[in-house]
Amino acid sequence: MTDxxxxxxxxxxFLRKAGIVLTEEEQQKIEIAEMxxxxxxxxxxxxxxxxxxxxxxxxxxxxxPNQTCPEHLHPPVFGEPGKEETFRCRWGTVYLYxxxxxTVNPSVNPPKGKEAYYTVRHEIxxxxxxxxxxxxxxxxxxxxxxEGAVVSEFSSxxxxxxxxxxxxxxxxxxxxx
Amino acid sequence: MTDxxxxxxxxxxFLRKAGIVLTEEEQQKIEIAEMxxxxxxxxxxxxxxxxxxxxxxxxxxxxxPNQTCPEHLHPPVFGEPGKEETFRCRWGTVYLYxxxxxTVNPSVNPPKGKEAYYTVRHEIxxxxxxxxxxxxxxxxxxxxxxEGAVVSEFSSxxxxxxxxxxxxxxxxxxxxx
Numbered sequence: 001m002t003d004x005x006x007x008x009x010x011x012x013x014f015l016r017k018a019g020i021v022l023t024e025e026e027q028q029k030i031e032i033a034e035m036x037x038x039x040x041x042x043x044x045x046x047x048x049x050x051x052x053x054x055x056x057x058x059x060x061x062x063x064x065p066n067q068t069c070p071e072h073l074h075p076p077v078f079g080e081p082g083k084e085e086t087f088r089c090r091w092g093t094v095y096l097y098x099x100x101x102x103t104v105n106p107s108v109n110p111p112k113g114k115e116a117y118y119t120v121r122h123e124i125x126x127x128x129x130x131x132x133x134x135x136x137x138x139x140x141x142x143x144x145x146x147e148g149a150v151v152s153e154f155s156s157x158x159x160x161x162x163x164x165x166x167x168x169x170x171x172x173x174x175x176x177x
Numbered sequence: 178m179t180d181x182x183x184x185x186x187x188x189x190x191f192l193r194k195a196g197i198v199l200t201e202e203e204q205q206k207i208e209i210a211e212m213x214x215x216x217x218x219x220x221x222x223x224x225x226x227x228x229x230x231x232x233x234x235x236x237x238x239x240x241x242p243n244q245t246c247p248e249h250l251h252p253p254v255f256g257e258p259g260k261e262e263t264f265r266c267r268w269g270t271v272y273l274y275x276x277x278x279x280t281v282n283p284s285v286n287p288p289k290g291k292e293a294y295y296t297v298r299h300e301i302x303x304x305x306x307x308x309x310x311x312x313x314x315x316x317x318x319x320x321x322x323x324e325g326a327v328v329s330e331f332s333s334x335x336x337x338x339x340x341x342x343x344x345x346x347x348x349x350x351x352x353x354x
Contacts, residue, residue, distance in 0.1 A: 019196020021267070021306040051263045051310060051331055056233040058263065058331035086228045086235065090198070129198040133228060154228055154235035154331060 003040075007032045011046040014062045018091035018150035022048060035070065036171035042111050045069045049158070057158040061087075061151040063094065063144035068111055071097075071118050071141035071166040077159050082136030085155035089126035093145035096124040099138050108143045117167035126151070139166065180217075184209045188223040191239045195268035195327035199225060212247065213348035219288050222246045226335070234335040238264075238328040240271065240321035245288055248274075248295050248318035248343040254336050259313030262332035266303035269326035273301040273309060273319040285320045294344035303328070316343065 001009070008030050015022060022030075026048060033045045046062040063069065074083035087096060095108045100122030107125060110118035120139045124132050134140050136156075163172050178186070185207050192199060199207075203225060210222045223239040240246065251260035264273060272285045277299030284302060287295035297316045301309050311317050313333075340349050 023306040026306065050265060050308060053261060053263075053310070055261055055333040056331060058235065058265075058329075084230060084232055086230075088227060088235075129200040129203065131227060133230070152235075154233055156230075156232040 004032055007040060007046065010064065011062045014046075014064075014091070014148055014150055015048075015060065020060060020090065020150065033172065035165075037070075037167075037169060040064075041067060043068050043070050043114070052158050054157055057083075057153075057155045059153040059155075059158070060090075061149075061153055063092075063142070063149045063151070065144060065146050065148045066108075067148070068143040069141060070114075070170055071120065071139055072163045072170075072172075073137055073139045074159075075137055075162060075164055077162045080156075083156050083158060084133065084136050085153055086131055086133040087126065087142070088131035088152040088154070089128050090150045090152055091128055092147045092149035094126045094142050094149040094151055095145065096126060096132060096140065096142040098122050098124060098132075098134060098140045108145075110141070114167065117165075119166060181209055184217060184223060187241065188239045191223075191241075191268070191325055191327055192225075192237065197237060197267070197327065210349070212342075214247075214344075214346060217241075218244060220245050220247050220291070229335050231334055234260075234330075234332045236330040236332075236335070237267075238326075238330055240269075240319070240326045240328070242321060242323050242325045243285075244325070245320040246318060247291075247347055248297065248316055249340045249347075249349075250314055250316045251336075252314055252339060252341055254339045257333075260333050260335060261310065261313050262330055263308055263310040264303060264319070265308035265329040265331070266305050267327045267329055268305055269324045270322035271303045271319050271326040271328055272322065273303060273317065275299050275301060275309075275311060275317045276315050285322075287318070291344065294342075296343060 034040045050058040102121035103123035211217045227235040276297045279298035280300035
């Protein structure tokens with residue numbers, strides 16, 4: 001089994017724990033965003049996009065235990081404000097960091113050696129049933145707890161290719177194959 | 178227990194079956210849309226709105242067994258096209274009817290005596306993991322199968338008060354209290 005197929009299989013296990021059903025056809029379209037960093041378990045994200053129209057988007061995000069989605073923001077594109085998004089935790093725990101007063105004694109830390117690329121430190125903890133809306137054009141990053149996490153994302157139109165990551169090494173479109 | 182509280186309790190049972198968690202505070206905000214028709218079990222809808230911004234909206238819809246959400250459309254408002262919405266079935270079966278060629282031998286029928294207010298007859302069947310996107314300004318109605326149904330709705334901004342129902346007796350804002 002390739003690394004990609006292994007990651008898809010694992011993603012499906014988390015979705016199952018959250019009670020989320022994908023059809024066989026949808027399962028083939030799960031995205032493994034390794035982001036060109038070469039250490040998916042540390043930094044990366046698994047996702048499935050339900051719908052992305054010119055007006056709105058909905059995705060399911062899966063984080064493996066302690067996996068971090070690197071800091072980024074959604075800039076204005078085509079004269080529209082950047083993507084506005086609501087994260088709703090469905091399963092597990094997600095530690096979300098956004099702009100604002102740095103949280104003293106945060107629950108988790110950025111990946112070791114990558115601290116310079118994680119600049120916002122205001123902590124929001126989301127457990128199942130809790131949600132938070134991130135305004136356009138503002139930096140954020142998030143990390144799963146020890147169990148991993150499943151997060152529903154409701155948003156305006158998604159244009160991932162325009163995302164701006166703090167770490168210049170990141171290539172958002174890079175996926176495992 | 179009031180009719181409203183009874184309907185909320187029942188709604189929560191269906192959400193639980195679908196593995197969907199609402200916080201205690203959210204549970205208090207479940208909407209029982211009786212629509213002024215006085216027969217919730219026949220025509221009506223239960224829903225919870227996760228988020229409704231100026232750009233997007235996400236809701237969870239619950240239908241009791243064989244309950245019908247009456248035919249309506251989302252017209253243009255404030256110079257924007259009407260609401261565009263994606264229904265994704267999470268649990269149970271939902272029979273959705275949209276504009277298009279009438280389906281011969283449809284799976285279900287409009288509520289008895291209300292046939293005149295159900296004019297679109299093209300059938301889409303959604304089971305868990307299946308979804309359908311309804312364009313703005315087009316009539317649609319839907320009915321749950323014998324088990325009931327839980328449906329996630331992803332959409333552009335929701336402005337329910339402007340919905341146009343085919344049945345003139347309907348008051349969208351009427352809820353059970």
